[in-house]
Amino acid sequence: MRTIEVFDTTLRDGEQSPGVNLSAAEKLEIALQLERLGVSRIEAGFAAASPGDLQAIREIAKRVKNSTIVSLSRASEKDIDKAWEALRDAESACLHTFIATSPIHRKYKLNMTKEQIVERAVAAVKYGKKYFDMVEFSCEDASRTEIPFLIEVVQAVVDAGATIINLPDTVGYTMPAEYANIFTQILNNVHGIENVKLSCHCHDDLGMAVANTLAAIQAGATQVEGTINGIGERAGNVALEEVALALDTRKDFYQAITNLKLEEIARTSKLVSRLTGMIVPGNKAVVGANAFAHESGIHQDGVLKEVTTYEIIRPERVGVKSNRLVLGKLSGRHAFKDKLQELGYHLTQKELDDAFFRFKELCDRKKDISDEDIIALVDAKITNIPETYILENIQLSYGNHSVPTASVRVRTADGRVLEEAACGNGSVDSIYKAIDRVTNEEVVLEDYKILSITQGKDALGEVYVRLSQGDCTVQGRGVSTDVLEASAKAYLRALNKLIVRRGDAVEVVM
Numbered sequence: 069m070r071t072i073e074v075f076d077t078t079l080r081d082g083e084q085s086p087g088v089n090l091s092a093a094e095k096l097e098i099a100l101q102l103e104r105l106g107v108s109r110i111e112a113g114f115a116a117a118s119p120g121d122l123q124a125i126r127e128i129a130k131r132v133k134n135s136t137i138v139s140l141s142r143a144s145e146k147d148i149d150k151a152w153e154a155l156r157d158a159e160s161a162c163l164h165t166f167i168a169t170s171p172i173h174r175k176y177k178l179n180m181t182k183e184q185i186v187e188r189a190v191a192a193v194k195y196g197k198k199y200f201d202m203v204e205f206s207c208e209d210a211s212r213t214e215i216p217f218l219i220e221v222v223q224a225v226v227d228a229g230a231t232i233i234n235l236p237d238t239v240g241y242t243m244p245a246e247y248a249n250i251f252t253q254i255l256n257n258v259h260g261i262e263n264v265k266l267s268c269h270c271h272d273d274l275g276m277a278v279a280n281t282l283a284a285i286q287a288g289a290t291q292v293e294g295t296i297n298g299i300g301e302r303a304g305n306v307a308l309e310e311v312a313l314a315l316d317t318r319k320d321f322y323q324a325i326t327n328l329k330l331e332e333i334a335r336t337s338k339l340v341s342r343l344t345g346m347i348v349p350g351n352k353a354v355v356g357a358n359a360f361a362h363e364s365g366i367h368q369d370g371v372l373k374e375v376t377t378y379e380i381i382r383p384e385r386v387g388v389k390s391n392r393l394v395l396g397k398l399s400g401r402h403a404f405k406d407k408l409q410e411l412g413y414h415l416t417q418k419e420l421d422d423a424f425f426r427f428k429e430l431c432d433r434k435k436d437i438s439d440e441d442i443i444a445l446v447d448a449k450i451t452n453i454p455e456t457y458i459l460e461n462i463q464l465s466y467g468n469h470s471v472p473t474a475s476v477r478v479r480t481a482d483g484r485v486l487e488e489a490a491c492g493n494g495s496v497d498s499i500y501k502a503i504d505r506v507t508n509e510e511v512v513l514e515d516y517k518i519l520s521i522t523q524g525k526d527a528l529g530e531v532y533v534r535l536s537q538g539d540c541t542v543q544g545r546g547v548s549t550d551v552l553e554a555s556a557k558a559y560l561r562a563l564n565k566l567i568v569r570r571g572d573a574v575e576v577v578m
């Protein structure tokens with residue numbers, strides 16, 4: 069089994085994400101977490117970019133002890149001097165110098181001939197070696213460079229003393245087989261390449277970063293460069309957590325692993341997301357909020373029976389506490405029952421079927437079903453009061469210049485359907501007057517309270533009422549996504565209790 073070294077560039081290429089600008093303190097916090105994650109190298113910044121970046125690299129170099137600290141520099145003495153200034157106190161330091169080698173970059177950006185590129189690359193490596201034992205050289209835009217010229221440049225910088233050679237797919241252009249071929253060609257044609265580390269560095273412009281990285285590893289790369297959460301210039305860099313998990317999960321295929329402490333991945337991802345402001349999409353591999361969530365009934369049933377039916381990574385492996393079965397309209401009875409048991413309910417089959425039916429009804433009205441929704445749904449039924457009146461329908465006419473009018477239809481325990489309408493001082497008052505008429509009851513409304521028990525615009529509302537009739541006082545509770553419906557349910561429930569207390573109730577089966 070080969071061990072692939074991890075070179076993290078979250079603080080350099082990751083910071084090249086538009087909108088991201090980390091302070092020195094934020095960079096240090098991320099660097100310390102990357103050290104805990106176990107990355108071999110931390111590219112902390114580009115020392116020549118600004119005094120602030122130089123200072124941040126310097127702080128990181130002083131504090132981090134177990135990872136090598138790297139600064140990027142152009143192939144220029146001025147930049148390399150700055151990198152040394154930033155890294156001179158590091159326990160372990162590495163210079164990362166680069167120059168573009170592709171025809172497009174040579175012609176349009178650098179305006180240099182092939183000979184000048186080789187000369188500049190060699191000079192930079194030699195100058196860097198005066199300060200640093202470890203010098204990485206990158207052929208920027210390697211994947212669009214003529215392979216014979218790439219071999220020539222790499223041979224020249226290896227001879228000049230580079231200890232790591234990086235072949236970046238700078239613009240995310242290459243395809244896995246092509247990228248693998250570049251590594252094969254370099255390995256087969258550069259003398260002494262076996263004495264240096266060979267690194268891959270992929271961007272995700274065509275969504276190929278992970279595939280290309282894995283292809284390079286298969287072809288012999290010994291170091292992977294990337295960022296946490298895949299942040300970086302344009303479409304980003306390869307997401308290191310995805311590469312690490314692909315290798316870990318498919319050891320059988322790649323015969324290679326990284327030495328990352330995988331259980332630190334979730335924490336690292338959250339920290340990077342929080343400090344950079346780059347939100348991780350829910351469906352992102354390995355670290356997305358939904359990466360270990362199962363939504364549909366058939367999957368949930370499978371996971372409950374044997375987790376490996378639908379999970380190829382155990383959440384604990386990457387530091388996530390557990391998987392989640394998300395209850396919603398696509399869930400089935402197995403997952404619903406499991407959730408009820410987790411919440412402490414042990415229902416009979418009939419109660420379960422009834423609760424499941426009402427759960428599906430709620431799902432059609434509410435997108436996110438929380439534990440509180442389920443508790444409210446079950447509790448509303450579980451108190452088992454015989455229902456003399458069951459609410460069938462409410463209709464309301466309301467306008468700010470008209471008198472609110474409600475029409476209420478109820479079904480009685482013996483099967484009759486009754487309907488009445490009434491006007492009131494407000495919507496709730498009109499509903500309650502219509503219920504009084506339809507039930508032919510005279511009660512006093514002693515108290516009315518409304519609460520939101522779940523969150524969001526479609527939250528469940530909970531209404532409490534207290535009614536009295538003579539000496540008898542009863543309470544009722546109603547729950548619905550609609551507060552007027554919750555109000556009607558609470559009132560009817562209290563009336564049903566009142567009827568039970570008087571001994572008039574017809575026993576109904578739940």
Ligand SMILES: CC(=O)SCCNC(=O)CCNC(=O)[C@H](O)C(C)(C)COP(=O)(O)OP(=O)(O)OC[C@H]1O[C@@H](n2cnc3c(N)ncnc32)[C@H](O)[C@@H]1OP(=O)(O)O
Nearest residue numbers: 114116117118141142143144166167168177178208238301
């Ligand atoms: C693929 C990558 O991600 S590479 C890293 C990219 N990251 C960054 O650029 C972030 C940090 N950069 C910066 O702060 C600035 O660009 C600096 C400080 C490095 C340079 O700033 P300036 O001197 O104002 O130059 P500017 O950025 O406008 O242009 C880049 C110059 O460097 C030259 N250059 C580009 N790459 C290299 C290289 N690897 N080696 C030598 N020179 C290079 C360009 O040809 C251009 O030179 P010119 O001024 O003679 O035309």
Ligand SMILES: CC(C)C(=O)C(=O)O
Nearest residue numbers: 166206208209236238
């Ligand atoms: C400097 C190099 C390694 C780079 O970031 C790239 O080519 O994408």
